[in-house]
Amino acid sequence: MKKSHIALLALLAVAAITTWLWFNNPLNALVKAAIENFGSEMTQTKVSVSKVDLSPTDGKGELSGLSLDNPKGFKTPHAFRADRIELALEPASLAEEVILIHRIHIDSPDISYEKNDSGTNFDAIQRNVESYLGASKKQTGKDAPKKMIIESLAIRNIKVNYNGMLDLKLPDIKLHNIGKKSGGATSAQVTRAIIAELNTKLAIALAKTAAIGAVGGVAIGVGMGIKSLLEK
Template identity: 35%
Template sequence: MNKTIKVAGITLISIAVLIVAGVIFIYSSLDSIVKAAVESVASDMTQTEVTLDNVSISPTTGEGSLSGFLMSNPKGFKSSDAFKFEEITIKVDPASIASDVVVINEIRIKAPHITYEVGPQKSNIDTINENAQSNSGSSDNSSNGTDSGPKFIVEHLYLNDGEVSVAAAPLGDKTIDVDLPNIHLKDIGKGGNGASPDVILKAALGAVTKNITSALNSVDLEGIAKDVKGRVQDLSEGAASSASAVTDTVGDAASGASEELKGAADGAGKALKGLLGD
């Protein structure tokens, strides 16, 4: 009898040690786990290359940062990257780290830079959105927790002080930089069993697309063309004929870019509606 009790006691102690070891492993490997998850999930969904330079999260306070986020452009676009975030701060509920649903109190993306490149048929952002939608699971399954994998609740997601660089063939190597309206998403995954990473990413991309479309409406390409034309007309008399040819070319290019960007903005709006299921 005593021998049986001893064996049972040893077994329970062994199980406890294994549990503690597992928790220690999770906590000590948290940074690398988050880094690998972000790079893998985002790359697979968007069909781009996503990299992170560094992840640092305190398992005791739940506060941390992700630095050097870079998402390349899809194939067929010349710009080197689509999204670039220098720093992302994060606050996680420490008590939820080892649970089935991890509660993220706040994600704050600071001063992101987005390149919006207009392609022959669609923009790079439209393409990324379409890839994200087609390469993720069903929104219903992902949001209610019936699929496998970790689940999250994101109470607040901020994207502030962003900038969009608009690139288009008629503009050559030049870009038009516009401010991106601030974004604040709340309670992603709340009210169910948490949200899978693809649902969170789709929600963020949808909000970004909507705000990029809004930002593009403020681009005055005709005004830019007039400004360039005025500068060219200040050239010396000896270059007058050449200046005239240059200004005409710039005016035509800007006019063409205006139409192209208008079509791209309309396409982005349609992509957003499809993304959000409206």
């Protein structure tokens, strides 16, 4: 067989293997399962993602249709939805104790913030996360939860609906080097940090909206609802 034919066959073989790895990428299934299984376990409500599309070579890609349902006792079906999330991680680190995530960028998430007699839906989610975090501290060895370092986490163009009666736009959330100093953070610790930041941004936005309403003398009912939340 001529060398040119051998080279051509080798090239076709490489192309075939590369194509198979791309369309049968185990990384996509692994990340999807981790998000849905650990996310649901941690928040004690349903977490789902429609599609994960990450390169098996450099770990760059995106998630589509991420949704976090509300805990029981709340009327709105979901607490958080995002159509697209940009993600970049180190594929080799998935087999290590600490997963290195270079980038998580979420654009235009849809957030429902609901309050009932027991508090808000995010209060309930945070309690569930804290409960999971407390239990995970007792686990050791292979049973211990994976840790991660997130170099850049950004949530932009945040849209929040408060109690079905008020739409707000929150300032962007930007966090850097999460877990780096401690040698890695658990999923529960990351979630706790994000919820705390979200609560802070929301409280500021609600306070500004209440002040504007008071000055303009409009939306008194909404203003009273906001006041009750801020006095919680």
